[in-house]
Amino acid sequence: MQDKDKQIIPAPYTEQEKEYRAKIIRMLQNCRDERDQQHPEFDGLTYLQYYDTNKRADLSYIPPKRNKEDFRIVTGTTREKDTTILSSVMELNLEPNVFAFNEDNMQDHYLGQTFEDLIIDSRIQEDYSKLKPVIYREMISQGDVFVEELWTEEFQPQVEVLNNWTPDQKVDAFQMNEHLKKVFCGPRAKMIPGKKVFVGDIKTMFMKDQPLAFTYEVLTRAKAKTIYGKWDRWQYVPYGVDTMISPEFGDGPVYQDFNWSLYKVPKDQVGVLKLYIPTKNKFMIMLNGVMMMPVNYPLTAISPSGRIPIAQGKFEPIPDFAYSKGSAAKAKVQQVLMDQLLTMYITKTRQSVKPTLGNKTKRVFSSNVTTSGKIINDVSPETLFPIVPTTGVTNAEFQFMGLIRELVNENTVNSVFSGNGTQGDQTATEIVELQKQQMMKMGYAIDSVMNLEKDMSYLRLFNILQNYGTPLDQKVSKDKTALNNVYRSVSVNGAVEDGTEGLKIYRFEDAWPDFFEQLKEEEILTEQNGGKPVRITYITPQMVELMRKKWFIEVNPSEKKSDRLSQLVFMEMIGQTAQLFGPQSLNVAKLKKKFAQKFGVQYDDLFLDQEMLPPEVQDGSVPQINPDGTKPASDATASKTALKTMMA
Secondary structure (H helix, E strand, O other): OOOOOOOOOOOOOOHHHHHHHHHHHHHHHHHHHHHOOOEHHHOOEOHHHHHHHHHHHHOOOOOOOOOOOOOOOOOOHHHHHHHHHHHHHHOEEOOEEEEEEOOOOOEOHHHHHHHHHHHHHHHHHOOHHHHHHHHHHHHHHHOEEEEEEEEEEEEEEEEEEOOOOOOOOOHHHOOEEEEEEEEEEEEEEEEEOHHHEEEOOOOOOOHHHOOOEEEEEEEEHHHHHHHHOOOHHHHHOOOOEOOOOOOOOOOOOOOOOOOOOOOOEOOOEEEEEEEEEOOOOEEEEEEOOEEOOOOOOOHHHOOOOOOOOEEEEEOEEOOOOOOEEOHHHHHHHHHHHHHHHHHHHHHHHHHHHOOOEEEOOOOOOOHHHHOOOOOOOOOOOOOEEEOOOOOOOOHHHHHHHHHHHHHHHHHOOOOOOOOOOOOOOOOHHHHHHHHHHHHHHHHHHHHHHHHHHHHHHHHHHHHHHHHOOOOOEEEEOOOOOOEEEEOOEEEEEEEOOOOOEEEEEEEEOOOOOOHHHHHHHHHHHHHHOOOOOEEEEEEOHHHHHHOOOEEEEEEOOEEOOOOHHHHHHHHHHHHHHHHHHOHHHOOHHHHHHHHHHHHOOOHHHHOOOHHHOOHHHOOOOOOOOOOOOOOOOOHHHHHHHHHHHHHO
16 A cells, blocks of 8 residues: 655656657647637636636526625526426437448348437436436536447445354454445546536537547545556556646657646545547556557557447537527626616615615614614704615516517526416417527527437447447356356347337347247247237357448437427327328337327327227227227228217
């Protein structure tokens, strides 16, 4: 164990490492200095100042009092507008649609569906639903959000008691065994605050086009040791770094023996810097300036796509600039003005209720002279008089506040869209038209989350491709003559090949099992699954290597739940389609699923399994029975009757 008072010796770099370290230090400092200077895109602020002002606006930060007469008041308008946008995008299904193509650009539908299921399951395993609102909120308020995609293994300490120790026994008699247990192994998304992300070229718009990027975060030394403590060069990591600017190297890249870090690092803290250079396929980790990896370590080893493993969500992109405009940045100036006006109005109202008084006599009065019900002897009406006019807040001043509020609505979303009532008499048509206009403004937000989810899914796809075919463990074979690899197995609920709802199991194995054994296992699992079909797909490591094909991902947003109007439109569409083409032409199996989704109910709670339906409707046709139990005279009559029943 190192003694923190002991002098840490410099890392024994090779000449190649010294040259490389000198080069990247210059590069890292240039990126830091470029980002942290004032930019017109940041309203003349540095990025750090810009980030903090946006965060305070989104948090409805209440500043401290400047004096005892001051008010601590914030209207919170910006936060409410951001919350409205967040709630709207959270109501959308944003699951990826994966398309796989071979060398001849022929689409492989089954392969695309397979990896679509694997991506969705990985999101469930990492509990992405909890992280998603945090990611979206960061993008809405700051304009940008950065999500890192890496393969992660997590361990927790486990304690096993070796004897039945009781309090009446000697304390020394207690025996236990401590070990680490793997609790998670898989792909994981991690949101990184924008202040911890640096890009190589601030004039390049998209992360995938950046020549390099790096992240920098400060951890406690104890936390850093749990991650990097067993690495070879951990012993050379200093306990603190005061130097942020490297000394001059002269004309050539001569290595200087110094401690360096991107920012000053206090004692017992470790600055962790991760550098991604996709143009040269290189990756490096530095701890308090100490290079922890070989110079030529490939980026593709940790980012199989070859890209920077950071997806950037951009709310309103700025041309030829790496950062974007957020909702908070557009409304924070108006909110400050509203807060100042409200403060002045409160001050004016207080002056009207309890004015500042002048005293014509030499008599001393206490400040509670204006307290309601107070009795003061020997005072004439002319003794005390208000110095400041006590008119209160005027109608013109209230109208000016309304004007500022309308400016905020124009820059963000209208109060009608957020569910608040409207001012004045507005017809339903006017309200619907206003909501349509607001949906046009929401197009930016919807597009931004779509593009973010698309980039995240792309990085996740290649992460799965590289790592899911790796064995998790080994176990002894049944005949106890060999060790067999143990791979992961993924189960996903969804439609199987005949369109019915079932369970799909994806197993990674070294070889395919016997076909008839697989059929027999599927029959047994189907019976255990309550009669719902179970289909097993086996994927071997050799197959994974052949899957290095062309991939395309789309994200088509759809509502998680529908309002009454969309439900009626859906039912009317079914009725009209049946009238035009006949009930036999309808795909009832898929319509049932859509119907359950529209009404927000579980499919199994509403519909019977296909096998339990009467023989005349098992072929997927619409039941030819009127609501009163009689058979219809014709298909058209049945369609009209069904439509009237649904619309009632």
